[in-house]
Structure formats: structure tokens, C-alpha cells
Amino acid sequence: MLEKxxxxxxxxxxxxKQISDPEIIADQNQWKELVKxxxxxxxxxxxxxxxxxxxxxxxxxxxLLKDKLEKDFKEMVETExxxxxxxxxxxxxxxxxxxIPKDPNDEKNVIVEIRGGAGGNEAALxxxxxxxxxxxxxxxxxxxxxxxSSNIPDTGGIKEIVFLIEGKGAYSxxxxxxxxxxxxxxxxxxxxxxxxxxxxxxxxxxxxxDVDVEISQNDLRVDVFRSSGNGGQxxxxxxxxxxxxxxxxGLVVSCQDEKSQLKNKDKAMKIxxxxxxxxxQEKQSEEIAESRKSQVGTGDRSERIRTYNFPxxxxxxHRIGLTVHKLEAFLDGEIxxxxxALTTTDxxxxxxxxxx
Numbered sequence: 001m002l003e004k005x006x007x008x009x010x011x012x013x014x015x016x017k018q019i020s021d022p023e024i025i026a027d028q029n030q031w032k033e034l035v036k037x038x039x040x041x042x043x044x045x046x047x048x049x050x051x052x053x054x055x056x057x058x059x060x061x062x063x064l065l066k067d068k069l070e071k072d073f074k075e076m077v078e079t080e081x082x083x084x085x086x087x088x089x090x091x092x093x094x095x096x097x098x099x100i101p102k103d104p105n106d107e108k109n110v111i112v113e114i115r116g117g118a119g120g121n122e123a124a125l126x127x128x129x130x131x132x133x134x135x136x137x138x139x140x141x142x143x144x145x146x147x148x149s150s151n152i153p154d155t156g157g158i159k160e161i162v163f164l165i166e167g168k169g170a171y172s173x174x175x176x177x178x179x180x181x182x183x184x185x186x187x188x189x190x191x192x193x194x195x196x197x198x199x200x201x202x203x204x205x206x207x208x209x210d211v212d213v214e215i216s217q218n219d220l221r222v223d224v225f226r227s228s229g230n231g232g233q234x235x236x237x238x239x240x241x242x243x244x245x246x247x248x249x250g251l252v253v254s255c256q257d258e259k260s261q262l263k264n265k266d267k268a269m270k271i272x273x274x275x276x277x278x279x280x281q282e283k284q285s286e287e288i289a290e291s292r293k294s295q296v297g298t299g300d301r302s303e304r305i306r307t308y309n310f311p312x313x314x315x316x317x318h319r320i321g322l323t324v325h326k327l328e329a330f331l332d333g334e335i336x337x338x339x340x341a342l343t344t345t346d347x348x349x350x351x352x353x354x355x356x
Contacts, residue, residue: 004099005048012041044098051091057084100350105206106172111148111274112204115160117180119198124157126183126308127200129331131158134165134174136333143167148267149255162271164207171206176319176342178204179303185310195311199304208273213280215273221245222265227256244268251275320345 015038018024025031061081069077114130116123138145144166151159165174182199224239241256242264253272255264307316308327315330315338316323322341324330330338 001095001099005044005051005095008041009045009048012038012045015041040102044095047091047095047098051088051095054084054088054091058088096351097347100347103172103175105175107169108171108209109164109166109207110170110174110204111162111164111207111271112174112177112202113160113162114158115201116158117199117201119183119196121153121155121157122183122185122187122196122198123200124153124155124159126157126181126198127159127161128157129183129308130181130200130202131161131163133331133333133335134177137335138165138167138170138333140333141167141170141173143170147257148271149253150257164270171204172343173339174204175206176339176346177202177305179305182304182307183310184307205274205278207270208277213273213277215246215269215276219247221247224261240264242268244272246272246276249276249279317342 015034019031019034019038024034058081061077061084064077065074065081112134114127114134116127119126135145146164146166147161148164149160149162151161153159180199180201182197184195184197186193187196221244223243223245225241225243226239227241240259240261241254242261243252243254244265245252251272253268253275255268255271258264258267305317305319307318308331309316310327312325313327314323314325315327317338320341322338324337326334
């Protein structure tokens with residue numbers, strides 16, 4: 001580990017020089033990549049500096065204790081040595097976590113898709129609850145939320161919605177949310193007081209950048225049509241809705257929320273690129289596919305990951321066996337405790353793999 005840290009320290013110094021080089025700054029694409037690597041290495045290098053200072057302190061304390069010291073001074077040095085050795089252990093663990101290979105998508109924005117599943121109108125209402133939960137969480141983080149596409153029934157709730165969350169590290173925090181979310185509650189229309197079970201599916205995709213996905217215009221079929229449903233005076237008067245079909249994969253994305261055909265097309269392309277990136281990553285990189293098979297789940301949208309039980313006021317994540325008894329606050333966006341637990345479990349699994 002120490003050899004690797006030495007190497008990373010040297011690489012960090014090299015990058016610090018390169019990102020100040022006018023010739024490299026002139027090539028914005030190369031400069032951005034180097035700055036990205038530099039910022040990734042910075043916390044590791046800083047933690048390693050802290051570690052070396054602690055090691056130096058331990059060696060100095062041990063050297064002092066070899067001499068004959070007055071009782072009070074000796075006790076002070078021994079106390080300091082004990083504290084430094086405890087700190088050494090803590091920093092070593094922190095360095096191990098920092099050295100875990102990073103998910104290349106962690107810092108990206110996310111495209112979240114929520115769909116009502118089994119349970120009819122109750123499923124649509126629950127999908128609406130999940131939308132509010134993620135929207136409130138994003139607000140708490142200072143992130144921006146933008147609806148890309150939606151299907152909202154007259155009966156309430158949400159049949160389907162796709163939205164973009166823009167914010168640093170959004171994917172790293174929300175990537176464990178993909179899967180089937182199950183709700184158990186008594187519907188307002190249920191006179192007998194029976195608990196009904198409904199589901200909604202969530203898919204969290206990293207927003208694809210142009211460098212991630214190249215799409216040939218020849219592979220696309222773009223159809224325009226008139227919007228339907230709620231949308232103001234322009235509905236059914238202009239061909240503003242857009243449907244894009246990616247011919248090689250058969251993926252189809254439709255957007256009609258905006259009055260502008262151009263804006264609808266732009267949103268549809270963002271969703272399409274994110275879905276194609278997901279397919280390419282699963283197909284081309286066995287390493288990424290393997291990383292998803294950690295204890296926190298596969299990221300498969302068909303996997304049941306969590307149950308929200310209203311009568312008992314609890315949320316249980318089935319992947320890590322964690323139950324939280326604060327349903328109302330959780331659905332109001334206070335989900336950090338669950339996300340932290342999922343992240344910690346995932347890091348522990350990855351750490352095992354790097355050490356085995």
C-alpha cells in the first residue's frame with residue numbers, strides 16, 4: 001500500500017505541473033482530464049501526508065522514551081504515543097477506503113426513471129411518493145431537478161416519470177436506488193382496513209456525456225407528433241412532441257412535456273444516451289458488471305430492494321437488512337442514513353476483494 005501511495009504522490013506532483021502548463025491548457029479536453037485526475041488524487045495525497053506526519057511523531061516519541069525521562073514528562077510522551085498509534089490505525093483504514101477503485105460515474109448527474117408497478121392506482125400514488133422523496137432529497141443537497149418526460153394519470157399519482165438531477169456526486173449517492181420498491185399500506189378507498197401491497201420501479205442512470213456515447217444520426221429515427229394530455233393551450237395545436245428510435249438497439253424515447261420541439265428532442269436525446277451508456281457498460285465491461293454484484297445488489301431494476309410499511313412506520317432495505325423506523329421523515333427526503341449504510345457495505349465488499 002505504501003509503494004502505491006508513494007507512486008500516487010509523485011503522479012500528483014507531476015499533474016500539478018502539467019495543469020499549469022500553457023500548452024496543455026490550450027488543449028481544453030486534455031486539460032479537463034488532467035484536472036479531473038488531479039482532484040481525484042488530492043484527498044488521497046493529503047491523507048497520506050497526514051499519515052507520514054503521524055508516523056514521524058510515533059518514531060520521535062519512541063526515540064524520546066529510550067532516554068531517562070522525568071516521570072511526568074515520560075507519562076506525557078507515553079500518552080502522546082498511544083494517541084498517535086490509535087490515529088495511525090484510523091488513517092490506515094481511511095487510506096484503504098480512498099484506494100478502492102472509484103466508479104467512473106460517481107461524480108455525474110443522474111437520470112432517474114420511476115414507474116408505477118403492480119397495484120394499479122395505489123402503485124401510481126406510491127410512485128408519486130417516491131418522486132417527492134427524491135425531489136426533497138435533491139433540494140436538501142442543493143441539486144437541481146428537471147422533468148424530462150412524464151405520464152400523469154387523472155386519478156392521481158404518477159404512471160411514469162423521467163427526471164434529471166444535476167449535482168456533484170449525484171450518482172454516487174443515488175446509484176443504489178435502482179430496483180423494485182414495495183409499499184404496504186391501507187388505501188383510503190379500503191373500507192375493510194386491509195393492507196394492500198403495491199410496487200414501483202426505479203432506475204438510476206448516470207447522465208451520459210458526449211465523450212461517453214457516440215450516436216450516429218443514421219442510427220436514429222425521429223418522429224414528431226402532437227402532444228396529448230395536460231399541457232396548456234399549445235396541446236394538440238402543434239407537432240411539438242418528439243419520439244426518437246435508436247435503430248440498432250430498438251430503444252424508444254418520447255418527450256412531450258415542453259412546448260418546444262427542440263427542447264423535447266434535446267431531453268429525449270439525454271435519456272437515450274443514458275440508456276445506451278447503461279447497455280454498453282453492462283455489455284463491454286465485465287468489471288463494472290461484477291462490481292454491481294456486491295452485497296448491495298445488482299442494480300437490476302427487477303430486483304426487490306426495499307419495503308415501505310405504513311402501519312408499522314418502517315422502511316426495510318432487503319439487501320443489507322437495515323430497518324429504519326421513521327417513515328414520514330424518510331419519504332420527506334431524509335434518506336442519508338440508508339444511503340450511508342449502503343455505501344459503507346459496498347465499500348467493505350470492495351475492500352475484501354482488493355485484499356483477497
